[in-house]
Amino acid sequence: MPELPEVETIRKGLAKVLPGRKINEVEILAPKIIKKPSVPVFRRKLLGSRFTDIRRRGKYLVFDLDPAGCLMVHLKLSGRLIYLPARRVPPEKYLLALSLSNGSRLYYQDIRRFGGFSLFEKDPLPDLKLGPEPLSREFTPEYWRKILAGRKTRVKPFLLDQKFVAGLGNIYVSEALFRARIHPDRPVYSLSAKEQARLYEAIQSVIREALACGGTSIQDYVKADGTNGSFQERLFVYRRKGEPCLVCKRPISVKKDGSRSTYFCSRCQK
DNA sequence: ACCACAACCTGGCCGC
DNA sequence: TGCGGCCAGGTTGTGG
Numbered sequence: 001m002p003e004l005p006e007v008e009t010i011r012k013g014l015a016k017v018l019p020g021r022k023i024n025e026v027e028i029l030a031p032k033i034i035k036k037p038s039v040p041v042f043r044r045k046l047l048g049s050r051f052t053d054i055r056r057r058g059k060y061l062v063f064d065l066d067p068a069g070c071l072m073v074h075l076k077l078s079g080r081l082i083y084l085p086a087r088r089v090p091p092e093k094y095l096l097a098l099s100l101s102n103g104s105r106l107y108y109q110d111i112r113r114f115g116g117f118s119l120f121e122k123d124p125l126p127d128l129k130l131g132p133e134p135l136s137r138e139f140t141p142e143y144w145r146k147i148l149a150g151r152k153t154r155v156k157p158f159l160l161d162q163k164f165v166a167g168l169g170n171i172y173v174s175e176a177l178f179r180a181r182i183h184p185d186r187p188v189y190s191l192s193a194k195e196q197a198r199l200y201e202a203i204q205s206v207i208r209e210a211l212a213c214g215g216t217s218i219q220d221y222v223k224a225d226g227t228n229g230s231f232q233e234r235l236f237v238y239r240r241k242g243e244p245c246l247v248c249k250r251p252i253s254v255k256k257d258g259s260r261s262t263y264f265c266s267r268c269q270k
Numbered sequence: 271a272c273c274a275c276a277a278c279c280t281g282g283c284c285g286c
Numbered sequence: 287t288g289c290g291g292c293c294a295g296g297t298t299g300t301g302g
Contacts, residue, residue: 002295002296003295003296006295059297074297075295075296076295076296076297077295077296077297078280078281078294078295110279111279111280112279112280113280114279114296114297151271152271153271153272154272154273157273160296162297169295169296170294170295170296171295172295216295218294218295219282219294219295238295258273258274258275259274259275259276259293260294260295260296261293
């Protein structure tokens with residue numbers, strides 16, 4: 001489901017409730033979602049550990065646990081993290097539950113079961129081959145210019161590649177390209193300096209606004225308290241095939257990139 | 271370097 | 287009601 005704004009919204013929600021809580025029970029209903037170490041070791045290390053912090057990098061979340069280490073989660077397409085206070089009815093079809101020291105629980109749901117958990121002794125984030133966060137100091141116009149220079153690939157797959165900028169997925173790539181008025185099939189090297197600058201700004205603005213909305217809830221994504229984000233109300237092109245462009249009224253187009261849909265306005269995006 | 275495709279899974283929706 | 291086909295926000299590995 002989730003791209004940077006969704007994962008960050010979940011992180012913020014959990015950062016309010018998890019730090020200081022101790023894990024008293026570990027319930028694993030789908031062993032395959034535990035990637036490493038083995039399920040018994042995973043369970044043993046988590047039991048009795050305490051949450052100290054929750055961090056995000058791109059679409060990855062890391063729960064810092066004392067003394068277990070770093071619990072890394074990727075939600076892939078349909079993973080959900082739901083926190084419920086004590087004595088609340090569990091969510092449907094959860095795959096993992098952590099019972100915490102105040103009676104609350106953290107649940108993991110994942111219809112498609114692509115997501116998973118890994119436990120590390122040391123921080124795994126520095127080893128991930130991810131580009132800069134789009135709202136960080138490292139994401140400078142100079143970096144942007146350098147990374148675009150001479151690149152032959154088309155701009156849509158380029159923006160999806162996490163090693164150039166971390167955190168964009170299918171929704172925000174479509175939306176950023178619309179805002180920048182750039183056609184998704186343009187080769188990266190063909191972008192003018194003005195278009196490069198527009199795209200840079202568009203990436204930052206769409207991520208900033210989606211964060212302010214608590215993310216985009218379309219199918220599976222909900223915040224950690226189970227409520228919806230609201231950026232779906234502000235999408236210009238994503239999932240709007242055939243509906244009028246909000247700028248020029250022409251019906252929104254969709255094209256397939258491999259198996260993935262790209263939405264765009266054929267009049268506004270050149 | 272780049273592209274296309276498959277794999278990992280399940281469920282919802284549409285048309286017949 | 288039922289069934290087949292298609293769709294879905296991500297990542298990784300293959301082969302060309």
